[in-house]
Amino acid sequence: MYVCICNAITDGQVANAIGSGCRSVADVFKRVGERPNCGKCVPDLCKMVRSSRGKCAPAMVDAAG
Numbered sequence: 739m740y741v742c743i744c745n746a747i748t749d750g751q752v753a754n755a756i757g758s759g760c761r762s763v764a765d766v767f768k769r770v771g772e773r774p775n776c777g778k779c780v781p782d783l784c785k786m787v788r789s790s791r792g793k794c795a796p797a798m799v800d801a802a803g
């Protein structure tokens with residue numbers, strides 16, 4: 739399932755990124771080699787990162803608007 743439509747990032751890619759040590763949304767984007775575009779996926783990515791006990795930078799949530 740796509741989590742980020744803009745960059746065609748799937749939940750599997752995000753899970754793999756988190757499993758590889760990513761502990762922030764920025765880390766996840768960096769790991770998959772993409773950058774946020776519209777930002778609508780950021781809240782969902784934050785939930786996934788938080789569920790792995792990572793951090794979710796508030797600035798990225800705000801940027802999602």
Ligand code: FES
Nearest residue numbers: 742744775776779
């Ligand atoms: S859906 Fe991820 S940046 Fe637009």
